[in-house]
Amino acid sequence: MAWQLHYTSARRGPTGRAGFQFVAETPGLPDGTRAAVAPYLSYRPPPDAPPSPGDAELDLFPVSLLYDEVDGRPLLLRCRYLGRDYSGRYGNFFAHAVVAEPEELEGLRPAELWHAAHWAPLPAPGGVLDPLEELTPGSALDPEALAGWLAAAGPGDPYALLAHLVDAVAGVLGRGHGRVVLVADDVEAIARWIAVVSYSLPVAAAARLSFTTYTADPDGAAQRLVGTTPAVWATAQNHASHASAFELRRGAPDFRASRFARTVAGCWRDRDFGGLDALAELAPPDDPAREGAAALLALCRGDATVTADEEGAAAELLARRGTAVPGWVWRDLVPGVPSMGLGLTLAVHARAQESGAADLAARCELRVGELVSERLAGASRLADVVEAAGVAERAGVRVGPGEVAASAARCVRQGPAGLKDALTSCPAGLRDALLDGIVTGLADAGDRSSVLTPENCDLLYEHAGRLRAAPGVAVPVLASVGRRRPGRRIAVTAELLRLDGGEAGAVDAAVREVWAAPPSAAECLDLLDACGPEPPPAALAELPSQTFARLAGTGGDGLTDPATLRLAERVRALLPDGRAARDAALVQAYGMAITAGAARAARALESLADAGGATERLAREAFADAARRLSLRPPAFRAELLAAVPAPVRARLAARWTGELPDRVRAGRAPLRGREVERRNELVETVLRLRKRGGAEPSLEAWARAAARRWLAAKQLDSHLARRPELRAELRDLLAEDAR
Structure with a gap:
């Protein structure tokens, strides 16, 4: 059973209040359903839509069909713009939500419900909605109809566009975050593309593909597949956040899609829905092995365009899945083993072992041993060394660490090497041997700069302990890491200080480089x-x-x-x-x-x-800042401070205090602002208090006389000192000295 909710702006809802609210629902809603659905209830028209549409124009506003999950239950939400609400204000919309149990969508792809009969055009009166006993899809988006529509879709090659879209969606599903944006004027086209992508996925993967056919906020949408209009997209604040955005009117990007995606597109072109099922059986699109699945399907169908790399991916898939590989794959592949490459030979070897075919397994092992030795001896890249080591491991053929290290050292001496892929892909049991060979090769190389790139230095740093035997390699690696990664500077410095056998000057220079900031x-x-x-x-x-x-x-x-x-x-x-x-x-x-x-x-x-x-x-700025802070202290404190410091320090403080005053305060020009008057009065008071203590600072006294000389300043100072007759008298004495 599925529950329904209607949401819109009403004059008087079930609770008696006005405004946006749930106006109808199926009795017996699970606890928390309204609160869980509420964040999805919004609709904003595109910026180029008419602000005051008439009834005939409302059908031109894009309809939003959203699919997501709330509290473990599927949520399907359809929003359409209604224009004016009960008060005549524009901005009203109607949302029809369906919350179902997971089994209600079993065998269904949510996109099939785009034109489902249960969607209401307007809120239901009465406030009570019947439960939906069954979610029945509309007929417009069945695979055959979509295949016919896709064949006529444009511009450009719709199958190339589909391939890139499948790649983007597969990446989002694989990562578990991000979104793919579809941009088109026609929301019907967006819904069809979403349906095509959904049918390209296994049912379980389609259930995880949340989507919305239209949103006015593509940057903020939480769904994986997001539709919007060109006008919205033109005003989006952060296009860079969308690694995958497709403006459908422009067709496919220029770069080549993956074999998996091209295979999916080919199945749609040929209306080969069985091929889509076969792909799903081999590997779902969010599985990194999907390229191998596509290559394997091609091999099973006698496709001669499968490359060596794709054949390797297919072999890896076979090896990884083992007995879970469908029987029809073995039936179609095994007769062609004599003409296959090493990767498939390994996969067949693994299958032969599982099935007890001892003779076949033994012949495969002999062949693998020969190929591993040949590859190590002739390797020119670290990738070749790693591949040979991986072959040996998968086949159970032993290879000596010394052989791997020697081959790796030779490869590194010949030029730049793919360290990242090599260290990542190498079998764990041979990774130390590979790393020792890399370090040995770098130590022997005349020019290491082409290999010791920032990325490679980061990789080697992860094995810093193995670098200590080669200081000539360790010093530039550690210096590079420490210079670029402030969070590692302390650990890098410790490693540099541990090095033995390196030139002290080189280590010292590296330390200074690391701590340049x-x-x-x-x-x-x-x-x-x-x-x-x-x-x-x-x-x-x-x-x-x-x-x-x-x-x-x-x-x-x-x-x-x-x-x-x-x-x-x-x-x-x-x-x-x-x-x-x-x-x-x-x-x-x-x-x-x-x-x-x-x-x-x-x-x-x-x-x-x-x-x-x-x-x-440090000395200059520390004194200057201390003087500035002390200038904010009360006059009594400052006078006591001036009295306690030696004359040179007193003169320096006086210069700082008067120098920090605005020009108009120092010059005595009027009118001064409130805080300027206060600062002048407090500094004059400080001078007077210093004199009362028997101290003096000539520069300050000269400034104070000049500041108090003007009529307005004298009045302000007189008011400031109103409660301090002794300081008034001291001010008169100060001014009298000037007269003398």
């Missing part, structure tokens, strides 16, 4: 931890200073981060002498300067000002 404080701490209790080498001892300098250039917040302060403490303990220690002390002084009381802050500022031997940039 200064680390974060936390990363620098981890690096020092990885180096152990001993002081790090010179190339690493420089890094804390670079880290501190970079953090000082970001506004100072980084210098007070707990990780930065821990790094400073660690550096002073691990490297008590030298620039790094002086920079670490400067960082600690900065933290004290901006957080401590006036007396301790004064001592810290004195250290910042007298940072001999520290990194010049």
Whole structure:
């Protein structure tokens, strides 16, 4: 049984409220069904649709048929645009949802229900809907009708387009994520293409192919196969997110589709639905072996165009499936074994062993042994070595690791090698031998640059332990990985420091290359931890200073981060002498300067000002930022601070504080903005408080006289100091000194 729900905008629904809501449903809905269906209930017209359509124009709006799964049950949802709602506003639509038990779709492909009789054109009155005892597909999308339509479809070659579409859908199903977008003005055409693709899949795979015939948001659609219009597609925000998008009016892409997809298209061209069933029996489209299935079907039908690679894929499929291979395959293949290549010979060998055909298995083993030795001896590419090793493993023929290593070394010495495919494809028992041969070949090669590409360096790094015996190979590999992958820099550095027998200069240069970009404080701490209790080498001892300098250039917040302060403490303990220690002390002084009381802050500022031997940039920016932060403290604190620092530091602070004021504040021009007035008044108050404490800073006093000289400024300062008569008196004295 299947349950139905109707959803639209109504003046008064079952709950008595107005607006979009469920207006009818089948009694006995499973718990949570409404909530599960609700996220799918939307419809937005294409941007080029008439904004105020008349009744005759409503049929031109695309109908959306959506198929997905909610709470383990199939959901079929049909939406059509209704135009105006009960209040006369446009934007209303009608959604008819069907939620079924999985067995209700057994043997059906959801796309068959495009023109099913149960779809209602308008909401049902009364609020109660009958259950659907059976989901009956419409007749317009049966395979024969679709084959006839496909033959006349255009533009271009519809079968080439179908092949590319099958490849795209197979990729999405195989990955388990992503979507394929179909773009056309005619939603009927989109529905037919979806149906053709669905019939090209086994029933189980079609059940996993969620789709929608139309959406105005292809970027946000959760379905695997998504239809939309050219106008929508033209305004999509992120076309790059769609690796597979097909504008049906433009026909097929230029590149060649896979044999599997071409075979599917050929079956439709010939109306060979039995061929589609045979493909499904051999391998579903989301199986990586689908190319082998297509090649195997071609071989069984005597197709002479099967390439050696495709024959190998077919053989791999036979070997992998074993006794699960349908009997008709063996019937059609076995008589032709004497003329087959190695791959199929191996597959037949495996079958002979399973069936107890000892003589046939023995003859296959002899042949395989000969071919493996020949291939290893004549191999010019690592792929040849790996293929021969794989052949031996599958046939149970033993091959010596030394033979594999020697062959691999020779291949690498001859030029660039496909390391990724080789290391990935090599049998596990021979992978170390292959890797040893690769490293030996690289160590002997005069020019390694063509082989040590970034990708290959990443692959070799995964086996860093086996590189230690060849420092000439290990150093460039580790330097490449560390330079490009910041997250691995610490581990790479540890490997570089473990190398024996390499040139110290080369290792030191590699370390500097890896750490060309200064680390974060936390990363620098981890690096020092990885180096152990001993002081790090010179190339690493420089890094804390670079880290501190970079953090000082970001506004100072980084210098007070707990990780930065821990790094400073660690550096002073691990490297008590030298620039790094002086920079670490400067960082600690900065933290004290901006957080401590006036007396301790004064001592810290004195250290910042007298940072001999520290990194010049760090000292300069740390003092400048500390002065900036301290300029925000209350006047009483600043006066106490100025009184406590030596005269040179006081003058430097005064220059920073007045220099940070806007030009119009420094020049005393009026009118000033509220915060500018406040900053001027507070700095004048600081000068006055400093004088009350018996201190003086000539540059600040000169600035204060100039700032207080104007009539408006005097009035504002008088108001600011209204509750501080002693400071008013001090201001009069300051101005009187100017008069003298």
